[in-house]
Amino acid sequence: MGHGPRYRVPWRRRREGKTNYYRRLKLIKSGKPRMIVRRTLKYIIVQFGEARLEGDKMLAVAHSRELVKKYGWLGSTSNTPAAYLTGLLAGYRARLAGIEEAVLDIGLADPVPGSRVFAALKGALDAGLKIPHSEEILPTMERIRGEHIALWAEELSKNDPEKYKRQFSKYLERGFKPEELPNHFDEVVEKIKREYEIKLARTSAAGGVEQ
Helix, strand or coil: CCCCCCCCCCHHHHHHHCCCHHHHHHHCCCCEEEEEEEEECCCCCEEEECCCCCCCCEEEEEECHHHHHHHCCCCCCCCCCHHHHHHHHHHHHHHHHHEEEEEEEECCCCCCCHCCCCCCCCHHCCCCECCCCCHHHCCCHHHHCCHHHHHHHHHHHHHCCHHHHHHHHHHCCCCCCHHHHHHHHHHHHHHHHHHHHHHHHHHHHHHHCCC
């Protein structure tokens, strides 16, 4: 640990490994709202916020557990398809809040191309937001739809039924076959788009921001 008269103790959130203040400062200087993507072991959280003197203010928020409660999602709430759906949901809510542009804030996550944080970004882009990015970092639509999961499940069901049951026990408990994930994903996307395109049309006709 550093010491001496010139040593300054790092801020608490930096010590705890929660905030990279140099990266945060660059994002704030953009003058645009931040699309904040965070992952836990079970969920994906996407928020659109502005930095203010009294603290960050969240303008639009989506949590992957909403996919289950509101849209009948039967897959995992922490995988790549769930990340995209959560980003799509948050992106539409951001537009309803009057946000058209943002910058991506992935916190301390490693910027691995094709990862879940970039799947969430793809969802927000497809909701109609403008967010600076490189196309190379986005996962393919095959991966976003969970086709890799469906193929793996199909292979396991044929070659190792016991492992299939263990690997996809949560899916099977819900009466859902993981092989059907891509089609189920498409159905949930349509539910979200249908709901929010109507809301956006109403807001546009009213000439204001939905409260």
